[in-house]
Amino acid sequence: MDLSLSPEQREIRKLAREFAEREVKPRAETIDHSGEFPRDLIDKAARLGLLGILVPEAYGGAGLDHVSFAIFVEEVARFCASTAVILDVHNSVGTEPIVLFGSEEQKRRWLPDVAQGKKLAAFALTEPEAGSDAAHLKTTATRRDGGYLLNGSKIFITNAGEAGLYVVMAATKPGSGADGITAFLVGGDNPGLHVGPKFKKMGLNGSAIAEVYLENCAVDESDRLGDEGQGFRIAMRALDSGRIGISAQAVGLAQGAFDDAVAYARERKQFGKPIAELQTIQNKIADMAVKIRAARWMTWKAAALCDAGLPFTKEASMAKLFATDATMDITLDALQVFGGYGYLEEYPMARRVRDAKACQIYEGTNQVQRVVIARELERA
Amino acid sequence: MDFALNDEQRQIREMVHDICLERVEPRAAQIDESGEFPWDIKELFAKHDILAIPFTPEYGGVSGNALTLIVAVEEISKFCTTSSLILSVQSLGSLPIWLAGSEAQKRKYLPPLARGEQLAAFALTEPGSGSDAGGMRTRAIKRGDTYVMNGSKTFITGGSVADTIVVFARTDQNGDAPARDISAFIVEKTMPGFKVGKLEKKMGIRGSPTAQLFFEDLAVPAANRLGHDGEGFKLAMQVLDHSRPGIAAQALGIAEGAFDLARRYARDRRQFGKPINEFQGIQFMLADMATQIEAARALTYAAADALDHHLPDISLSSAMAKLFASDTAMRVTTDAVQILGGYGYLRDFPAERMMRDAKITQIYEGTNEIQRLVIAREVLKEKA
Numbered sequence: 001m002d003l004s005l006s007p008e009q010r011e012i013r014k015l016a017r018e019f020a021e022r023e024v025k026p027r028a029e030t031i032d033h034s035g036e037f038p039r040d041l042i043d044k045a046a047r048l049g050l051l052g053i054l055v056p057e058a059y060g061g062a063g064l065d066h067v068s069f070a071i072f073v074e075e076v077a078r079f080c081a082s083t084a085v086i087l088d089v090h091n092s093v094g095t096e097p098i099v100l101f102g103s104e105e106q107k108r109r110w111l112p113d114v115a116q117g118k119k120l121a122a123f124a125l126t127e128p129e130a131g132s133d134a135a136h137l138k139t140t141a142t143r144r145d146g147g148y149l150l151n152g153s154k155i156f157i158t159n160a161g162e163a164g165l166y167v168v169m170a171a172t173k174p175g176s177g178a179d180g181i182t183a184f185l186v187g188g189d190n191p192g193l194h195v196g197p198k199f200k201k202m203g204l205n206g207s208a209i210a211e212v213y214l215e216n217c218a219v220d221e222s223d224r225l226g227d228e229g230q231g232f233r234i235a236m237r238a239l240d241s242g243r244i245g246i247s248a249q250a251v252g253l254a255q256g257a258f259d260d261a262v263a264y265a266r267e268r269k270q271f272g273k274p275i276a277e278l279q280t281i282q283n284k285i286a287d288m289a290v291k292i293r294a295a296r297w298m299t300w301k302a303a304a305l306c307d308a309g310l311p312f313t314k315e316a317s318m319a320k321l322f323a324t325d326a327t328m329d330i331t332l333d334a335l336q337v338f339g340g341y342g343y344l345e346e347y348p349m350a351r352r353v354r355d356a357k358a359c360q361i362y363e364g365t366n367q368v369q370r371v372v373i374a375r376e377l378e379r380a
Numbered sequence: 381m382d383f384a385l386n387d388e389q390r391q392i393r394e395m396v397h398d399i400c401l402e403r404v405e406p407r408a409a410q411i412d413e414s415g416e417f418p419w420d421i422k423e424l425f426a427k428h429d430i431l432a433i434p435f436t437p438e439y440g441g442v443s444g445n446a447l448t449l450i451v452a453v454e455e456i457s458k459f460c461t462t463s464s465l466i467l468s469v470q471s472l473g474s475l476p477i478w479l480a481g482s483e484a485q486k487r488k489y490l491p492p493l494a495r496g497e498q499l500a501a502f503a504l505t506e507p508g509s510g511s512d513a514g515g516m517r518t519r520a521i522k523r524g525d526t527y528v529m530n531g532s533k534t535f536i537t538g539g540s541v542a543d544t545i546v547v548f549a550r551t552d553q554n555g556d557a558p559a560r561d562i563s564a565f566i567v568e569k570t571m572p573g574f575k576v577g578k579l580e581k582k583m584g585i586r587g588s589p590t591a592q593l594f595f596e597d598l599a600v601p602a603a604n605r606l607g608h609d610g611e612g613f614k615l616a617m618q619v620l621d622h623s624r625p626g627i628a629a630q631a632l633g634i635a636e637g638a639f640d641l642a643r644r645y646a647r648d649r650r651q652f653g654k655p656i657n658e659f660q661g662i663q664f665m666l667a668d669m670a671t672q673i674e675a676a677r678a679l680t681y682a683a684a685d686a687l688d689h690h691l692p693d694i695s696l697s698s699a700m701a702k703l704f705a706s707d708t709a710m711r712v713t714t715d716a717v718q719i720l721g722g723y724g725y726l727r728d729f730p731a732e733r734m735m736r737d738a739k740i741t742q743i744y745e746g747t748n749e750i751q752r753l754v755i756a757r758e759v760l761k762e763k764a
């Protein structure tokens with residue numbers, strides 16, 4: 001057992017922390033209140049090489065491991081969960097399917113642009129009637145000369161409208177369930193791809209989430225990722241490491257809330273002493289600290305297993321479930337430590353509660369995580 | 381970053397598992413029912429060098445690695461918590477000697493403990509001072525080359541079967557501040573004036589004797605004092621930092637044992653025409669139990685790893701592991717009883733015993749309320 005970070009991992013933490021504190025922190029409140037997409041932060045992250053974390057160096061990326069990826073997402077999420085999820089989705093589910101399943105030609109065509117941030121990536125699986133039940137997609141891919149025509153609609157697509165690349169799952173054999181699904185790489189400039197208006201949400205206001213419509217969207221044979229029928233497997237593998245990213249996002253959100261709550265508790269005086277000296281506040285601090293540490297170890301363990309080429313589906317689901325549930329509790333408790341001030345939007349505590357809720361829902365609701373875990377346990 | 385156990389740890393886990401499956405599991409219900417100390421299990425552990433795991437080879441042991449010990453305690457606890465305490469207390473009672481003993485003290489006391497010929501115990505708690513250990517009243521007054529000890533200790537795990545007991549007492553040498561007035565002594569059960577009082581009747585860990593100890597003009601040679609006069613309080617806190625991951629491991633093992641039982645039961649038990657593990661109500665309980673166990677394991681192993689690598693925040697990581705793993709054990713064993721339904725409530729199945737055993741892990745070596753104080757103090761110190 002070696003639980004220390006490698007020099008590379010410490011380096012990315014330092015870089016990500018500086019980026020988060022210098023660039024992200026001052027922008028977070030405005031992003032939340034205006035609902036603007038933080039293109040400026042994405043561009044700055046791109047210049048630091050943070051948009052190709054998992055992309056091999058041969059294709060212009062940083063070629064780092066998943067522990068580094070988790071560290072990076074956590075650091076950004078400490079200050080702004082919107083920015084974190086944009087970068088998380090781009091680096092994991094948006095990019096990794098090409099790294100893992102792409103042909104040499106596809107890698108050369110897409111990865112350098114993606115890694116340099118010239119194209120932001122999105123992952124289009126969910127549909128209005130196929131959320132967690134992703135094997136029953138209604139979007140179809142029909143063969144035509146030299147390629148396919150995609151038709152259907154996707155919903156809850158993070159980075160929709162901002163992305164230059166969409167990894168789209170469609171049924172090449174409708175009605176065949178998981179075996180009939182195929183993955184495609186669709187450019188954001190494809191005339192058959194349309195994006196609906198950005199949804200108004202409870203939180204993650206800076207993250208663009210919208211519907212994506214595919215209307216006779218023509219793609220070439222060479223835009224098919226993997227074989228026909230391999231799409232479901234590609235999607236599930238993408239989601240496994242996507243869950244590492246969401247866990248890391250949750251850990252960062254929780255850590256940010258915790259840091260603010262502790263700082264506030266040390267300064268806020270009631271009954272003649274800082275509230276940090278009251279046991280009821282100390283108990284909250286202790287419980288928050290324990291859950292954050294457990295969640296971080298679980299996230300890093302799933303990431304380390306992934307990096308070692310070992311199975312990590314169960315561990316990633318456990319990390320996602322635990323970290324996001326913990327983060328909901330922690331952001332609420334941290335707001336409570338602030339009392340009435342926590343409820344005001346001029347402090348970041350309410351925003352973190354609103355942002356945390358999404359973590360329990362996306363990349364598979366926590367109910368679906370329990371289904372995955374129960375299934376994996378029975379396999380053991 | 382690598383979360384895998386090394387070869388030594390894997391081999392010891394496998395060996396302990398096999399022995400416990402064959403010899404300990406069949407005895408667990410009897411041990412609980414009779415409430416008697418399982419001398420046969422102690423001999424079994426001695427024979428297979430399981431009691432030698434906490435000790436380094438130079439003192440007759442086989443490991444001395446914190447994580448290896450944690451893995452062994454976890455494995456035994458899956459089958460029988462009382463039996464795991466034989467190993468845990470051997471470690472707890474010898475830790476003060478290991479941490480603060482002179483070379484001569486180590487050479488004299490550790491090898492017989494490593495061989496399992498003798499048993500150790502750790503005597504800190506008193507009737508009037510539990511978590512507030514600084515308030516202890518046992519005194520050891522220096523007279524020439526000996527200290528004359530008077531007082532009593534309570535809740536001493538293994539106190540009635542131990543040969544070597546590390547006792548903490550005030551020495552009235554450096555004023556009455558606990559941090560400077562308390563010293564630790566190695567007491568042998570054969571020393572005149574050492575008396576064992578009544579054994580407590582308990583909710584769980586019933587085969588592990590919890591004793592009152594009395595010291596009546598007990599003469600302890602000055603050579604048996606650990607470290608300098610007045611260093612006892614600091615030593616006690618240091619010992620607890622080292623031993624709390626062991627309680628976490630015990631709690632983790634109890635939770636894993638209960639989870640495994642519940643999972644197997646849910647696979648076999650049929651209602652409404654199918655196994656109950658095909659109902660989401662049960663599946664989600666099992667998923668939550670497994671996830672909590674995974675979190676507890678991460679914290680526990682990380683705490684042991686921190687000890688092995690002498691990381692600076694062991695008070696924090698040990699308290700976190702103890703708190704989280706013991707709360708997990710309580711929840712998971714309660715849910716395991718629930719999954720077994722009416723059968724879970726019966727003595728015929730081990731689930732209810734595991735639940736009774738789990739409760740103590742939230743209480744001893746510092747209640748979980750004390751762990752929260754330790755954690756909050758460390759966090760606030762860190763952020764100062």
